[in-house]
Amino acid sequence: MFSNTKCECGHQNHAGTVLCESCGKPLTEEWAGNPETPLEMRYDGVARRSQKANPDLLDRVWNFFSSVKVAVWLIVLTLIGASLGTIYPQENTFLNLQTYQEFHDYYKEHYGTAGVVYHALGLSRVYSSWWFIGLLVMIGTSLVICSLDRVLPLYRALSKQQIRKHxxxxxxxxxxxxxxxxxxxxxxxxxxxxxxxxxxxxxxxxxxxxxxxxxRFSRWGPYINHIGLIIFLLAVLGRNVPAWNMDQYVSLDEGETEQIPGTNYFVKNEKFTVEYYTDAELPPTLKGTERPKLFETKATLYVCTESCDDPSKDPVLSPVKTHDIRVNHPLSYKGLKLYQYDYTPKPKLVSVSPMLVDKKTGEQYGPFTLSMRNPALTYRAGPYTLTLKDKFMDFGLDDQGRPMTKSREPNAPAFVFIIQGPDLPETGETYIYFPQQIDKVKFRQDVLNKAIADKLDIRVPSMSGVVLSENTSTLNVRVDRAMPFIWTGAAIFMIGVAMGLYWxxxxxxxxxxxxxxxxxxxxxxxxxxxxxxxxxxxxxxxxxxxxxxxxxxxxxx
Amino acid sequence: MKRYRKPIQYIVLFLVLLIGGYAVGHTLFASTAVLKTGDEPPAFKLLSLDGSVHDSAEYAGKPLIINFWGTFCPPCRDEMPALQNVYERWQDKGVQLVGINLSEDKLSVESFARQVGAHFPILLDRNRQTEKRFGLKQYPTTFFVYPNGKIEAILIGGPLTEEQIEAHIEKLVAGRS
Incomplete structure (x- = not known):
């Protein structure tokens, strides 16, 4: 089939040519044989670039990717793979699960045997599997090679057309x-x-x-859209480069500042607000339920300027941006994006400002501010000095009756002071203080404090002396440096499509x-x-x- | 154009192997957040109770035990005496033990260490950063690290007994590298 490459007009054609490159005469048996049918004009009948009479190994690999049939199969397989990944949630959507066993248990519990099979086959992590990425790489290769093999001969054929055709x-x-x-x-x-x-x-x-x-330019449309697709694909693969992509979660109580792991940035939750729909706004079936309408974190992003890597000092922070983070309105700074992800309505004590009260005279001293996290160690209240000796975030007793904290959260905070001052021994008296009234009663503060409970009391005069965090806000911190390339690729793709479609x-x-x-x-x-x-x-x-x-x-x- | 065909084919296929190889390789060898035996533990640099700063690099070349604990965790409290006893017996032989507290106040940690009689070096994590890097799920968790920096065992839960701890120390000291 490839032997007859010289046309009667004298032009020497490449192997695989269908229509003479010069005069357009049909060359192959298939096309010359039936003079009634219209000609196949694909690529103006020129040979694909890599078609050769004696292909070596390199040519065979090249020819594999040069085939549109292969490309179509690759796309079909990728689509099937991608659709399988949508049956059950993918592993990367679970924040709390990490190990193979944990995922196995999760899929088993929620989806039964089908879930176990799904997980065992690796379909629960399709989009990061070697074969799926492999298919994407092969599609990319096919795009480059198919385009290269067709656009160059086509360009050649169209740029030197003979006027008088066969x-x-x-x-x-x-x-x-x-x-x-x-x-x-x-x-x-x-x-x-x-x-x-x-x-x-x-x-x-x-x-x-x-x-x-x-x-004629509309013929280049498909190749331009392929360039766009290749940029798009490379950008998607580029997300694997660690510096290009970050996806983390930071949970913050109100007033809390935390470092964004792996960066020099700190974020502070200044205030979190949640607004619920009123009953009038809800449909009958949902009346009486709490449906959030808006939740918002007033956040400040800081960059650490000094002592960032020195645990013996507090890092020196300088604010770089303040933003009200709402769903779809992230704080954005130099490629770093902080999205509102979730919130947990759980009131937590942040600090109290109590007074020291002399029970006999009724005299009040203070107030002094007592922070739940990292409180100061000494306090002055009138003639009295309070030294913090111990602190429990979540007071309780262990199985041997010793005081302990049950968790790291300030659920039932208790402060153990040594109080020194008038009418008290030189070495001071121990005084245990529960800022929350409910704990004071539950753990019987006055009984624990014995005699001193009759003399002194630590008490918060009004609610203004209490700082609470109503909610814990969870932010999703993301860096996605591939995005500009994805948009560029998509734009080039659209230009190519428009060129090919509208002209x-x-x-x-x-x-x-x-x-x-x-x-x-x-x-x-x-x-x-x-x-x-x-x-x-x-x-x-x-x-x-x-x-x-x-x-x-x-x-x- | 024709004479460039071969080089172009080589360049294109080389780039495919390079980029594709990286992308596919990444999926095969991607590290998970969960540490396992044979991994190297993440680096840390933390303040100790005595006010000095300790960098994980200073333990290189020595058998190392890292114990994560909190005052809120009863088994952590219960295994403290065992850790302290083992530490006294092995510290002269170069075995290092650090207890990393789970981001609690220094005051609480000091008072707790005093009560349970823990005098081995105790480091203070901040904002759960080290804990997160180690991928901790439960407390206590104890890492036994060979002198060459590879993890010999990860023991989750407790309390550990002196025999348990010493069995692992003997492996560390025997030092299969």
């Missing part, structure tokens, strides 16, 4: 005309050419042969032989439009034809 090439186009030549051939050609120019064709003449062409490459060839005018025209899209254009130009030039009569596909029986 008779068979003209008569076997999808749009054709054949009829007696007009009386004044030259004048008719001039006026036909002028009509085509008015329709923005470029017109070339070679003796009494004519060629007209417009919108049509149209060509018309015409020649005279022994008093017969033969015309053939080709387009890759919208034959109807091309026929209208050709018929209108011929009619205006003085040779009336109907657009229907030009349709070669319906002419033959």
């Amino acid at each position: 008779m068979q090439f003209i008569s076997r186009q999808q749009v054709t005309y054949s009829g007696p030549e007009p009386v004044n051939k030259e004048a008719w050609l001039d006026s036909f050419g002028k009509e085509l120019k008015r329709k923005r064709y470029k017109v070339w003449r070679d003796g009494d042969a004519l060629m007209a062409e417009k919108n 049509h490459h149209r060509r018309i060839w015409l020649r005279f032989d022994d008093g017969v005018l033969s015309l053939g025209a080709h387009t890759n899209k919208n034959n109807y439009g091309l026929r209208m254009e050709v018929a209108a130009a011929m009619t205006k030039a003085g040779l009336p034809v109907s657009d229907k009569s030009l349709d070669n596909r319906r002419k033959s029986p």
Whole structure:
């Protein structure tokens, strides 16, 4: 099939050429054999670049990826793989699970046997599996190689077209005309050419042969959209580069500042607010339930400027940005984005400002501010000095009756002071203080404090002396440096698609032989439009034809 | 154009192998947050109860035990005496023991250590950062690290007995590298 590469016009064609690169004569048996059918005009009949008579290993690999059939299969397999990943939630959507066993148990518990199979087959992490990424890489390779193999020969073929085409090439186009030549051939050609120019064709003449062409650039559309896709794919793969991608969660009580792990940034939750729908706004079935309408974290982002890596000192922070973070309104700073992810309504004590009260005289001293986390160790209240000796965040007793904390959260804080002052021993008296009234009663503060409980009391005079965090806000911290490239790729893709879709490459060839005018025209899209254009130009030039009569596909029986 | 065909094919396929190899390799060898035997523990640099700063680098080349604990965790309290006894017996032989507290106030930690008689070096984590890097789920968790920096065992839960701890120390000291 590849042996007959030299055309009768004398042009030496590449192996695999379907239509002579110069005159357009059909070369292969398949196409030369049946003169009635319209020609296959794909890539103007030129050979794909890598087609060779004796391919070596490199050529075989290359040819594999150069095949559109292979590309279609790769895309189908990728689509099937991607759709399998949507049956159950993927592993990376669970924040609390990490090990294989934990995931196994989760899928088993929620989805039964199907879940176990799903997890065992690795479908619970499709998008980061070696085979899925492998398929994407292969599609990318196929895009590059398919495009390269087709765009270069096509470019070559279109940039040096011969004006006078082979008779068979003209008569076997999808749009054709054949009829007696007009009386004044030259004048008719001039006026036909002028009509085509008015329709923005470029017109070339070679003796009494004519060629007209417009919108050739639309042929590059598919290749430009492939460039966009390749940029897109590379950007997606680029997300694997650690510096390009970060996805973390930070939970903050109100007033709390925490470092964003792996960065030099700190974030503070200044205030969290949640607004619920009123009953009037809810449908009947949801009335009486708490439905959040808006939740918002007033956050400040800090950058650490000093002592960032020195645990013996507190880091020196300087604020860089303040923002009200709401769903879909992240705080954004230099590629770092903080999204509102979740919140937990759980009131926690942050600090109290109590007074020291002399129970006998009723005199009050203070107030002094007692912070739940990292409190100061000594306090002055009038003539008294309070030294903090011990502190329990979540007071309780262990199985041997010793005081202990049950957790790290200030659920039932207790402070153990040594109080020194008038009427008290030199070494001071121990005083245990529960800031929350409920704990004071539950753990019987006055009984624990014995005699001193009759003399002194520590008490918060009003609610203004209490700072509470109503909610814990969870923020999702993300860096995605691939995004600009994804948008660029997508934009280039759209430009390519628009080029290929909204403009049509149209060509018309015409020649005279022994008093017969033969015309053939080709387009890759919208034959109807091309026929209208050709018929209108011929009619205006003085040779009336109907657009229907030009349709070669319906002419033959 | 034709003479460039071969080099272009080589360049394209080379780039495919390079980029594709990286992408596929990443999926195969991606490290998870969970530490396991044979891994190297993450680095840390923390303040100790005595006010000095300790960097994990200073334990390189020595058998190391890292015990994560909190005052809120009864088994942590219960295994403190065992850790202290073992530490006294092995510290002269170069065995290092650090107890990393789970981001509690220094005051609470000091008072607790005094009560349970823990005098081995105790480091203070801040904002749960070290704990997160070690991927802790339960307390106490104890890491036994060979002198070459690889984890020999991770014991989750407690309390540990002196025999348990010493069995692991003997492996560390025997030092399969």
